[in-house]
Amino acid sequence: MSPQRRSGLGTNQEAIRRHNLGTLLRHVHGAGQISRAELTTLMGLNRSTIAGLVGELESLGISERATAPEGARQGAGRPSAGVRIAQDGPYVIAVDLGVDRAVVARVGLGGQVLQRAQAPVSSDGEAWQVGAAVAALIRAVVEDVPGSSSLVGIGISVPGLVRRSDGLVRLAPNLEWHDVSFGGIVLAALGLDIPVSIANDADLGALAEHTRGAGVGVDDLIYVSGNVGVGAGVIAGGHRLEGAGGYAGEVGHLRFNPDGRPCHCGNQGCWETEVGAHAIAEAIQCPAAKVAQLDEVLDGFDQASPELRATGTALGQGLASIVNSFNPQLVVLGGYFRSLYRLVSTEVNAGLADRALPAPLESVTLALPGLGADSALLGAAEIALEPLFVDPVAALGTALDDVQARLAG
Amino acid sequence: MSPQRRSGLGTNQEAIRRHNLGTLLRHVHGAGQISRAELTTLMGLNRSTIAGLVGELESLGISERATAPEGARQGAGRPSAGVRIAQDGPYVIAVDLGVDRAVVARVGLGGQVLQRAQAPVSSDGEAWQVGAAVAALIRAVVEDVPGSSSLVGIGISVPGLVRRSDGLVRLAPNLEWHDVSFGGIVLAALGLDIPVSIANDADLGALAEHTRGAGVGVDDLIYVSGNVGVGAGVIAGGHRLEGAGGYAGEVGHLRFNPDGRPCHCGNQGCWETEVGAHAIAEAIQCPAAKVAQLDEVLDGFDQASPELRATGTALGQGLASIVNSFNPQLVVLGGYFRSLYRLVSTEVNAGLADRALPAPLESVTLALPGLGADSALLGAAEIALEPLFVDPVAALGTALDDVQARLAG
Known part of the structure; x- marks a missing residue:
């Protein structure tokens, strides 16, 4: 024709x-x-x-x-x-940027992590320094990639508010970023021109848990990410709840204790000041220098102090506001909440039951992420893979092969 | 064939x-x-x-x-x-049940209110008594209906939590209803068998404002209903946010002041205890007997007392949690908040600006309902009309003509 x-x-x-x-x-x-x-x-x-x-x-x-x-070979049929x-098929680069470390992975279709690398990042570094560190990790994870495999795009998870229209990081409070075009910074550091997608970490955690984690088949779920900041990613009716600008889910700033600790947002007693990493660290008298390893520190405990149990109660009470507002079927507790929940699940559930309305309470379940610590990372892979599901021919047409050689050159 | x-x-x-x-x-x-x-x-x-x-x-x-x-006859073309x-085409019955009064209307396609009636209801009446009062209003609004017009169904707005699957009113706190099948009660009182749809008042307010009110063309909007209780209806990405069971939007129970007034839900200091009808009435020293006419009382003021201004601040501060959580483009203030906002818009906006994050704040607008006091009523009409938009032939096939004669018989 x-x-x-x-x-x-x-x-x-x-x-x-x-x-x-x-x-x-x-x-x-x-x-x-x-x-x-x-x-x-x-x-x-x-x-x-x-x-x-x-x-x-x-x-x-x-x-x-x-x-x-x-699993289909059960019978004699x-x-x-x-x-x-396919082995050696197209892949994406997924980046999970935290406040204190970056994890980068080469991820294939099916959500397979083919190679991964991570490095600490300094929370007081400039965005271009963080971009350079991420670019170095990307170079590392494509080291063994076969020349025939092609790179479809890059997906990046950031702990901040990302404008949906263009991926601008409007605010990443704990990195002290305002209006940072981080996707462009990473591409410039790599010297590549390739599609880059960027989104909020909790939104990506929700997406990944819905696609292949604890929330497969669950149309109304919330992934609550407990890190230095606290945020939520919401799947409602099977779709990501984005809001008008892409900022939905900033539940860390729910008013919790009007007389409480000051929050970086300028207010006092936001929920994240009571349950975020610094509050957890304070409850277990973890020195500031070790907050970045808070999950390991928590995993070392076999029982909770009264202070940590109080943090668990505050976690449950705040989740009640989320359950009342969104009526999810499943709440997935990510980030440091994974380790915290193992120690204080009784208090979390009691705090939730104490403050949620009976109707939304009776149908909600709290769960740990099915993808462990990789929810946001695999969510970043999902948004980078998305063009392949819209039009595989077009996406492969713009994909890059021989990436290793291009990066070396 | x-x-x-x-x-x-x-x-x-x-x-x-x-x-x-x-x-x-x-x-x-x-x-x-x-x-x-x-x-x-x-x-x-x-x-x-x-x-x-x-x-x-x-x-x-x-x-x-x-x-x-x-408006198309502007030119000479x-x-x-x-x-x-069409005149005398199919119609629905819309019911807006409040804590203290019921409004019933016969509504045609295009959202035309063809006839309406209202009556006080007693908040300590049994559900069957309220059902009988609503049935009497329904009889009144079909008095003049032409025999050739047919009734497609009944839509009911209630101030409570409605289970999506079957329309059971799980809780209408200020009517003291638990697990009431109000749709069935109304049909029994009428002696009719016809489709009946029932939903939460704020959800229906959001639907109507999105369809033909202040939010036409706005894909992310929230209708906040301020009555004796406070609730929200959420349109996200152009669709109703329902949640797993249909209970999403119970923002009246957001934790606001942990040392505050007791709430009917068993907690203290929920947002609705600070901004709901009783809090407004207290701020203006309105006697309890006149709370049902709170909007008229408020409309009689030309300036706000310090107490009322404080209520406005609390309204704005609570809206900030909603804006942070849902990132709407538009927040429509319904119920008594319509009259309140006219008096204390400065305080509401200041409270919002004080506590909302800059990114979601910059794109949100507060507005009064385009449909005045009829948002929930017209939303009830919308859900009753819905079968006509799915399959007009089938919906008309089950519609009832000569309703007046059937009700008399």
Whole structure:
């Protein structure tokens, strides 16, 4: 068909085919490995259309044949033809930037962490210094990448408020950043021109836990991230709650104790001043220098002091406001709350039960992240992979191969 | 075509046609009057398909021809053919149940209130007594209905937590209702069997303000309802935020002043104890017997006392938690907050600015409801009309004509 004739119905059909190809890839990505029969059912397309799409994904180097889905060989029947993510297929770089350390990973489809590196970052460093440190970690994680694999994009998680429209970091209070274009800084440090997506850490934690963590199949969930600051990522009705500018979920600044500690936001007694890392550290008399290892310190305790139990109560009482406001089915406790919750789950649940209304309380469950400490990291991978699910052909068209050589040059 | 042959493609085409018919009706409903040319653009269908759908709506008695949309006769050009809601077309009954009074209206497509009635209700009455009072109001508003008009359903707004799955009123604290099936009670009192939808008043206020009030075209808005209790209805990304059970938006119980007044929920110092009707009444020394007319009392003031200004500050400070949590573009202040805001807008805005984070603060606007005191009432009409937009043919098939005679019988 000549280019001139690819218009009208032809273009529509091509758009639908690419859309179907992306949707099929999203299913393979979610499941890791899946049978053609399952794809036929999930997508409502006939077997020959599915076969054609699967063949195209294979020829693009994205997927490969699998004899049978994992766990499907239980009976004596013939194994059904399956699809799985290809070895050496396209990948993304995921960056989880914390207040005191950066974690960078090369992540493939299916959420596989293929290589990872991390380094401390100084919270009083300039954004360009942090960008240079992140760029060095990126160079490290692509060291062993095969030349045939191509980089689709970079996803970055930051502990701050990110403007949805352009990814500008409006405020990362504990890094003391205001209006920082961190994505551009990282690209400049790498000398690459490639799609970069950036979002709030709690929003990405929620996304990843919903996609492949504790919240798979749960349409209303909240990921509460307890680090130096406290924030929430909200999935409502199966979709990310972003708000008008992308800033929804700043629950760390819920009014909690009007006579309480001063907060960096200028107010007193915000919830994060009562349950954030500094409050936890104070409760266990952890020296300031060790706040960055607060989870390890907490993991060393086998019982909670009265002060730590009070922190647990405050955590539960604040969660009650979240449960009353959002009526989630699941609240995932991330960051330092993972270690804290193991010690004071009784107090957290009591604080929640004490202050939540009975109707939203009865249907909510508190849980630890299914992805451990990697929720935000894998959420960053998800937003970087997203273009592949919209149009795999177009996304691969702009992806970079031989990244290692380009970075060396 | 014989019934046997209405399968496969035929049934699909029929489903698509009915879907298109409902979508076209939704556009006419939203605009009140609209030209065929606009419908062609909005729906992406060709002129003859639109003409066919418009003809079908006319033959169903739902719409009628209009020579030109209002305001379109500015130039000397030929008036374009238009569509408007038919006189004597289908209608719904909308019920806005408050703690102290019920308002009932007969509402047509386009959100037209065709007839209304209201009566006080006793907050210590049993649910069946309130149901009987509402049924009497319903009988009153259908008195003049033409026999050819048919009743599609009943929509009810209640000041409480409503379970989404079945409309059970789990809790209406200020009516002292627990697990009341109020929709069923009203139908029993009427002796009718007809679809009844029931939802929280603030959720319905948000829906109506989004559809035809202050928030038309605003995808992220919050309607905060200030009555005896305080609650919020949230539109996020263009859709109602319902939560897992339908209870999202219970912001009246945000922790505000841990040493404050006792709240009916069992806690102390919830936000609604500082800004709800009783707090406002106390600030203006309004006797308890007149709390039901609090808006009229407030409208009689031309300046605010220091106590009322403090209530305004508390309103703004609590709104800051809502703005930080949901990042709305618009906050609509309903219920008694309408009258309060006129007196203390400076304090409300200062309280908000004092405690909201700069990024979500800079894009939010506070507004009064575009629908005055009728937001929840018209939201109740919207949920009752909804089946008409899903499938007008099916909804009219189950609608009741000659309602007046049925109710008399």
